[in-house]
Amino acid sequence: MAHVLMIVTSADRMPNGEPTGLWLEEFAIPYTLLRDAGHAITVASPRGGTTPIDPRSAEEKTPAEWEDAAARLRQTQPLDGLQADDFDAVFIPGGHGTMFDFPGNLDIARLLARFHDAGKPIASVCHGPAAFVGVMRTDGRPLVEGYTLTAFSDLEEKLVRLDDQVPFLLSERLRELGGKVENGLPMLSHVREDRHLITGQNPASSKKAAELLLARLAD
Structure with a gap:
């Protein structure tokens, strides 16, 4: 059994x-x-406590199979004080909220740099890779430099008409940081795996990204 953050x-x-x-x-x-x-x-989460859920992603009634997950979102731990050495892998889901409190977050940067240095799996989907922005490896280079990955595409951001609300276009920024960003068709599952980095483009990619992480944990 592994311990996943x-x-x-x-x-x-x-x-x-x-x-x-x-x-x-x-x-x-x-x-x-x-x-x-x-x-x-x-x-x-950065602040701990209850995590806000984008109302566009929530049904009037939470599906029965998601009730346990929804309950865990009401009691998150604050990131401050957590140590990457206590975990075997990390999974970072998205939502537009991540674009505002993930980039440049010092706790996230500290944790992800350590996960990377230890060669532990880092998995993320959709806007979750906003967490990579501002993370530097011990060699002084951005976390994503030289990695093939994916994230919510610039086209998808424009299709949902939120490109004027986010602080930057995520795929564009990851390319600027040296990532080899490969986007697939809008809103269809598209996942990339490069060494210990696993990324999915959009919500439809969540299952496949998680399955790849499970395969890594089973090795």
Whole structure:
């Protein structure tokens, strides 16, 4: 049994005042797969406590198979004080909230740099790779430099009409940091795996990204 850290957003508002947060599917599906495989899971966020869920991602009634996941989102641990050495892998779901409190977060940068240096799996989907922005490896280079990865595409951001609300276009920024970003068709599952970095493009990629992480943990 492995111990997996899942990092979720604490941000609940867009610049225009509209609610945002975590995209529920991107957490619930990987969480459930990891739980059912017998792995221990710690859910943490920048502020701790209850994680906001983007209302566009939530049904009026939470699917029964997601109820346990939803309950864990009401009691997240603060990132401050957590140590990467206590975990075997990290999974970072998205939601537009991540674009506001992940980039440049010192706790996230500290944890991910250590995960990378230790060669532990780092998995993320959709806007989750916003967590990579500002993370530097011990060699002084950006975390994503030289890695093939994917993330919510610039086209998808424009299709959902939120390109004027985010602080930057995520795929574009990851390319600027030296990442080899490969995007697939909008809103269809598209996953990339390069060494110990696993990334999915959008919510539809959540299951496949989690399955690749499970395969790594089974090695």
